[in-house]
Amino acid sequence: MVQLFAIMLGLTFGSFLNVVIYRLPRNLFFSKSRSFCPHCKYQIPFHSNIPVISYLIQGGKCTNCAASISRHYPIVELLSALIWGWASFNYGLHQGILFIWICSILLAISIIDHETFIIPFPLIISALLGFLVYIYFNPTEWRVSFWGAIMGVGYLSLVFLLTSAIFNKQTLGLGDLQLIAITGMWLGPVNVLLSVFISALLALIIWGILSLFKGFDRNRAMPFGPYLSGSAILLYVLDIDLLTYLSTF
Ligand SMILES: [Zn+2]
Structure with missing residues (x-):
């Protein structure tokens, strides 16, 4: 009911x-x-x-x-x-509300980024406020969120510098780095790395398919927000504990 x-x-x-x-x-x-x-x-x-x-x-x-x-x-x-x-x-009440809040924002970001190549800053701030309220009620969670944001921004910055050097153009926007800080807070320091990896792989596959059907265009612009958002929601829903999984080997 x-x-x-x-x-x-x-x-x-x-x-x-x-x-x-x-x-x-x-x-x-x-x-x-x-x-x-x-x-x-x-x-x-x-x-x-x-x-x-x-x-x-x-x-x-x-x-x-x-x-x-x-x-x-x-x-x-x-x-x-x-x-x-x-x-x-x-989920329980707190986690459920956070899930709805973050997923709704990620959904809005995906469509807006897809249509306009912009990740609106007010949505980033709204997500951040959601985390602050959540951490206020669940203070032990701050560590996971803090390191998740650091790892996410660090790793994506590295990807950004490397790909920009290879393709000799700006491959990511500031909005993408703000977005990964948000999904990093949500996923924690391990899964956020997996999320960047999956996003890059998916984007590469889609880029390949587009190149096949619409012709190769090295300047084709592709928004990264939908991939970062989609992979974050997927990983959160699947609840993969990568560390536990790896330690079984
Ligand atoms: Zn009309």
């Missing part, structure tokens, strides 16, 4: 996340207007603002101008429901 409630809340929270994803990079965050169609500016009435369902009923089109609505709206709502559901099934 609690889980069902969490999933419903997750769907609704997903709608709010969509607003953040749309407004934050456009500096519209504090504008008072209700949700509107980005194409014709038609204000979306309350009854067609139901997560996922409205999208399906309208066939993914605006009721006013019939412009197609980006698929990422219902996808974000569904992922948000999944995040809330997973948290309510698997």
